[in-house]
Amino acid sequence: MISTRELTKDFVVSRTETVHAVRGISLDVEPGExxxxxxxxxxxxxxxLRMLTTLIAPTSGTAKVAGYDVSTDPGQVRRQIGYVGQGNGAGHSQRVRDELYGQGVIYGLDSRSAKRRSEELLESLELGELARRKVSELSGGQRRRLDVAMGLVHAPGLLFLDEPSTGLDPQNRANLWDHILRMREQYSMTIVLTTHYLDEADSMAERVVVVDHGEVIADDTADALKAKLAGDQLLLTVAPGNLARAAELTEQLLGARDVVAQGDQISVRVANGPEALPELIGAAQRTGVPVAAAQVIRPTLDDVFLNLTGRSLREADANGKAAA
Ligand SMILES: Nc1ncnc2c1ncn2[C@@H]1O[C@H](COP(=O)(O)OP(=O)(O)OP(=O)(O)O)[C@@H](O)[C@H]1O
Ligand SMILES: [Mg+2]
Known part of the structure; x- marks a missing residue:
């Protein structure tokens, strides 16, 4: 469905400054992913995403989307896709229902289907009560839901969503995901989305592509990334005065890394927490170290990013925002 080779984008900001925004991304996405x-x-x-949706031209490299080259066949590409941009800001003085219906018609739906699809979307994205409001009067989150509805109205085979859930409250995030997953099922849609919500990427996507400084630095299922690149964390709480001995035992665990002893607690990373924990408790018992509590903490995608880059995704985001 998507195939890019060495896709690259440089922005020439001034005579002395060029931003290397995308540095040679090669990516394949199968139908239905x-x-x-x-x-x-x-x-x-x-x-x-903007290169893949033909909104900007690549500096070099190639991208095929739905069978068409984005550089030589942009019109064909656009016909196959839906795109919800980051902070799109649909329309102005139109009413919500008309805006959505109009979008459906522009994308080639007949009047009846456009009406039906808009009503479905108004309901599932909780826009029903707002249907007669002007777009310009919506709150940020309401508007975001309308943006998403606009991208979904013609049920495209390939959908690009740039931070679809940013700015939505938890209830509406859940509704949005319900809808996306249902649409995907119903129309066998392929979906590529960006998100800053790690839990979302983790639970909803069966594939996670991690990008940093314009390059793909990891590409796999969330589970595989976590197992390969982060590992489980064990937390062992011991009775006062036993920390040093407990730390020694922890260091001896197979594959132990990042051992940190603090207060009455030891933290360690291992490949397989549920296997390592009984081993550690057993060793503590044999050597007479009293264990007060023990726990396995499964890694998050943030741990994966931390391991790949030495930075936390949250910190990296905060720094990016501060710099922007
Ligand atoms: N039109 C432009 N002109 C100059 N630089 C640009 C332009 N668009 C993007 N950039 C720069 O390219 C880099 C990548 O930007 P991009 O918007 O793709 O990031 P992003 O991963 O979507 O970030 P975010 O999570 O903040 O949305 C940034 O350094 C940005 O400042
Ligand atoms: Mg962005």
Whole structure:
């Protein structure tokens, strides 16, 4: 469905400054996949999506989308896709229902289907009560829901969503996901989305592409990334005065890394927490170290990013925002 080779975008900002926004991304997406692109502010996510949706031309490299080359056949590409940009800001003085219906018609739906699809979307994105409001009067979150509805109205085979859930409250995030997953099922849609919500990428996408400084630095299922690149964390709380001995035992665990002893607690990373924990408790018992509590903490995608880059995704985002 998507195939890019060495896709690159440089922005020439001034005579002395060029931003290398995307540096040679090669990516393949199969029909029906749901791919989440993750990365800190300024990583190149939006720029990549904008090239794939033909809104900007690549500096070099190639991209085929739905069978067509984005550089030589942009019109064909556009006909196959839906795109919800980051902070799109649909329309102005139109009413919500008309805006959505109009979008459906522009995308080639007949009047009846356009009406039916808009009503479905108004309901599932909780826009029903707002249907007669002017677009310009909506709140940020309401407007975001309308943006998403606009991208979904013609049920495209390939959908690009740039931070669809940013700014939505938890209830509406859940509704949006319900809708996306249902649409995907119903129309066998392929979906590529960006998000800053790690939990979302983790639970919804079966594939996570991590981008940093314009490059893909990891690409796999969330589970595989976590197992390969982060590992489980064990937390062991011991009775006072036993910390040093407990730390020694922890260091001896197979594959133990990042051992940190603090207060009455030891933290360690291992490949397989549920296997390592009984081993550690057993060793403590044999050597007479009293264990007060023990716990396995499964890694998050943030741990994956931390491991790949030495930065936390949250910190990286905060820094990106501060710099922007
Ligand atoms: N039109 C432009 N002109 C100059 N630089 C640009 C332009 N568009 C993007 N950039 C730069 O390219 C880099 C990548 O930006 P991009 O918007 O793709 O990041 P992103 O991963 O989508 O970030 P965010 O999470 O903040 O949305 C940034 O350094 C940005 O400042
Ligand atoms: Mg972006």
């Amino acid at each position: 749901l791919v989440a692109v993750l990365g800190p502010n300024g990583a190149g996510k939006t720029t990549t």
